Amino acid sequence: MARPPHKRSPQALLERALAEVSPGRGVWVALSGGMDSTLLLTLAAEVCRAGSTALHALHVHHGLQAAADDFERHCRALCRRLGVPLTVVYAQVNACGKGVEGAARQARYAAFAEQVPAGDTLWLAQHRDDQAETWLLAALRGSGVRGLAAMPAQRQYRGVTLARPWLGTPQAELAAAAQALADEGRLDWCDDPTNADTRFERNYLRHRVLPVLKARWPHAERSLVAAAEHMQDADALLEAYAAEELAALQIGDEQLDAAALAARDRPRQRLLVRTFCRRRGLATPPRRRLETLLAQLCAAPDAQVYVAWPGACARLWRGRLYLLAEAHRAKAPSWRTSWDGRAPLATPLGDLDVALVAAPAQATRPLTACWRRGGEVIELAGRGRRDLKRLLAEAGLPPWERQAVIVLWAGDTCVAALSAPNRRLYQAAGWHFTAGAQRSHGPRC
Numbered sequence: 001m002a003r004p005p006h007k008r009s010p011q012a013l014l015e016r017a018l019a020e021v022s023p024g025r026g027v028w029v030a031l032s033g034g035m036d037s038t039l040l041l042t043l044a045a046e047v048c049r050a051g052s053t054a055l056h057a058l059h060v061h062h063g064l065q066a067a068a069d070d071f072e073r074h075c076r077a078l079c080r081r082l083g084v085p086l087t088v089v090y091a092q093v094n095a096c097g098k099g100v101e102g103a104a105r106q107a108r109y110a111a112f113a114e115q116v117p118a119g120d121t122l123w124l125a126q127h128r129d130d131q132a133e134t135w136l137l138a139a140l141r142g143s144g145v146r147g148l149a150a151m152p153a154q155r156q157y158r159g160v161t162l163a164r165p166w167l168g169t170p171q172a173e174l175a176a177a178a179q180a181l182a183d184e185g186r187l188d189w190c191d192d193p194t195n196a197d198t199r200f201e202r203n204y205l206r207h208r209v210l211p212v213l214k215a216r217w218p219h220a221e222r223s224l225v226a227a228a229e230h231m232q233d234a235d236a237l238l239e240a241y242a243a244e245e246l247a248a249l250q251i252g253d254e255q256l257d258a259a260a261l262a263a264r265d266r267p268r269q270r271l272l273v274r275t276f277c278r279r280r281g282l283a284t285p286p287r288r289r290l291e292t293l294l295a296q297l298c299a300a301p302d303a304q305v306y307v308a309w310p311g312a313c314a315r316l317w318r319g320r321l322y323l324l325a326e327a328h329r330a331k332a333p334s335w336r337t338s339w340d341g342r343a344p345l346a347t348p349l350g351d352l353d354v355a356l357v358a359a360p361a362q363a364t365r366p367l368t369a370c371w372r373r374g375g376e377v378i379e380l381a382g383r384g385r386r387d388l389k390r391l392l393a394e395a396g397l398p399p400w401e402r403q404a405v406i407v408l409w410a411g412d413t414c415v416a417a418l419s420a421p422n423r424r425l426y427q428a429a430g431w432h433f434t435a436g437a438q439r440s441h442g443p444r445c
Contacts, residue, residue: 010039010166010177014047014123017165020154021121026054028115028122030108031078031086033059033071036125038078038189039178040166044123045082057086058122060111062093062104067193074190087115101200109157118159126151126164129171132224133205149235150228170221242275254280256321262297269294273314277323283311297321304399317398336370339408345369347406349419356408356416359430367415372405376414381429388417391426 008016021027027048029041041057048055059075061068072088079086091107093100116122131150138147154163166174181187198204213220245264249256249272256276261269273293274284285293286309293307293314305316308326315322335348341358344351347369356367376388392402401419408416415428424433 008169010169010174011043011047013165013169014040014043015051017123017163018047018051018053020163021053021161022119026056026117026120028056028058028120029084030112030122030124031057031059031075032125032192033074033078033190034192034195035178035189036127036166036171036174038074038187039174039181040123040125041078041084042082042181042187045084055084057084058111058115059086059088060108061088061090062107063090064093064100064104065194067190071190071192089115101202112160112162113158116160121161121163124162124164125166125174127166127169127171127174128221128225129206129210131167131228132210132221133202135224135228136205136209137201145231145235145238148228149231150225152232168225238271239275242271243279245272246276246279250276251320254322254324256323258297258316258319258321261321266294269297273321273323277312280323282323282325283309285309285312285314315398315400318396322398334371336368338366339369341367345406349404349406352406352418354418354424355434356427357432357434358410358415368409369406370409372402372407372417376407376417378414378417378426379428380426388414388426392417395425397425 018027027044029037029044031037031041044055057075057079059072061072075088076086089111091104091111093103093107112122134150135148138150141147151164151167153165153167154161156162178187178189194200195203196207198207210220217223245268246256249260251257256272261272264272270290273290277284284290285307289307289309293305296303296305296307296316299305299316301318303316305314307314311326313324313326315324337346339345341356343353343355345354372388374389377385378388378391379385388405388407389402392405397405397419405417405419405425407414408418413428415431416433417425418433419425427433
């Protein structure tokens with residue numbers, strides 16, 4: 001992993017970062033209005049103008065303090081002066097279970113994903129001091145290798161490149177550059193009054209802990225950042241190893257071979273489950289939840305093991321480990337809707353891009369869609385009347401998916417069954433599923 005270079009001017013670092021932006025793509029700056037991000041946008045405006053690159057600013061208004069409106073006004077005035085388009089997002093911060101700092105960070109990243117087009121690059125103003133604080137916080141929370149890797153200089157986030165051009169630069173160097181521009185009348189910024197509030201963990205480290213460490217070890221920040229870089233290397237190696245292992249364990253999109261996973265030693269099991277969750281965009285299980293899951297990998301084939309944690313869950317069934325989004329836990333208690341047979345079909349599981357057509361002699365409109373309730377019978381071509389429950393069991397559909405099967409009715413006749421995403425299970429004789437994109441070609445009988 002490339003390291004941010006040291007002892008280079010803040011502007012030179014931005015020029016180097018701009019060279020890594022994909023041709024034809026834009027650059028965004030996360031603008032809080034504080035000194036670091038104001039300096040970043042000011043210098044980025046010069047660099048992007050010289051490089052003929054489109055530049056945008058993004059300000060997230062958290063509404064957590066009285067000064068929030070002042071920060072927004074400052075950002076608007078700055079962007080008008082620089083000629084940079086500004087997007088302001090008014091975020092709802094829910095601190096329940098995360099703390100204010102964690103909830104605010106989550107709100108910012110949600111704004112990044114919603115506002116920055118995929119393929120563009122977002123520059124963040126974090127510096128070496130921030131990296132040292134992040135490493136200490138991770139260590140104090142008992143984080144593993146990935147947490148101790150702290151902040152990467154660059155990574156992908158939902159199609160957007162997040163880059164921190166100044167991650168290897170001491171904050172003192174940025175402060176000196178900002179002050180030089182301020183002395184020329186080219187820069188001013190807002191001071192966040194909460195930065196001095198040591199009730200917040202990061203502020204406590206910044207004002208109470210790090211000064212003591214640096215008094216004893218003058219190069220403490222540099223050493224902490226070096227430790228983070230070592231952990232980034234270790235994390236990259238573990239990720240590569242896990243990808244190779246998962247290729248042998250994976251069955252389908254969301255399943256692992258439970259017996260093969262159980263044959264690995266416990267550290268490998270932890271790594272593989274966490275990596276598989278991350279690769280699927282799922283929250284990783286906390287240590288205790290993970291240990292509960294791993295202890296049941298060898299459960300009997302007919303056992304239905306279920307382990308849940310915030311944002312995801314795991315199930316064991318017939319020797320397979322399923323790692324699923326939280327939405328798979330349960331369906332809505334009741335749901336029923338009319339449908340014209342044309343895509344999309346709006347359901348609590350999302351819009352299904354599927355159409356259902358029938359032979360002219362059997363066409364009936366409208367159709368009715370609802371959850372499977374039990375007792376449904378469907379007339380299959382060449383097989384006669386079949387109980388849907390037995391068909392689902394024969395097809396090997398996991399029990400929790402059987403609870404979220406959608407049944408389609410034409411009057412009192414069950415004519416089809418399907419599940420998300422667009423999984424067409426059965427259609428009655430004379431009825432046929434077709435993809436929504438194909439409906440312009442007319443019905444297929």
